[in-house]
Amino acid sequence: MEKSACFTGHRDLSESERSLSERLYSLLEKLVIEDGITDFYAGGAVGFDTVAAKCVLRLKEKFPQVKLHLVLPCSNEQQTKKWTANQKYEFRQILTRADSVEYTSQHQFRGCMAVRNARLVEHAEDYCICYHDPARKNGTSQTIGFAEKKGLKVINLYKGVQ
Secondary structure, X not given: OOOXXXXXXXXXXXXXXXXXXXXXXXXXXXXHHHHOOOEXXXXXXXXXXXXXXXXXXXXXXXXXXXXXXXXXXXXXXXHHOOOOHHHHHHHHHHHHHXXXXXXXXXXXXXXXXXXXHHHHHHHXXXXXXXXXXXXXXXXXXXXXXXXXXXXXXXXXXXXXXX
8 A cells, every 4th residue: 555645735835935845855755765655645726735746746856656646626727717827837847747637626616625625635544744824724724634533644844833
């Protein structure tokens, strides 16, 4: 059975992407080496999901056994319609390099993100790696709740949380 982790986190980051990316990359490298985690599931949103996917793609250069799986809530056009040109470009770059892409729906609907979040947790067998401000109640906190209920180890990279 594959050893796996999912990601969940906020779209807006309270620290630089570079700083978060370095901390996340170090953690992922440790999980690959020490725990044998090879499969990573990301939701494809801007913010933490993008940082996580880019870290996994960087990790694949060093560890070819690592795989990035995208679990997306709806069609690419619908998901990215309000994104900036740069965000869309980054998304396309990640999409073309992902090992697999799963759409939980072809159409955006109220609750499609929650369906995607539940599916991310379904795929993960070991960890839920998150970027979550505990003061906020949103899709990230919902996903963490799913992960805790499943018994996944939750690692929060939000600054000041341990």
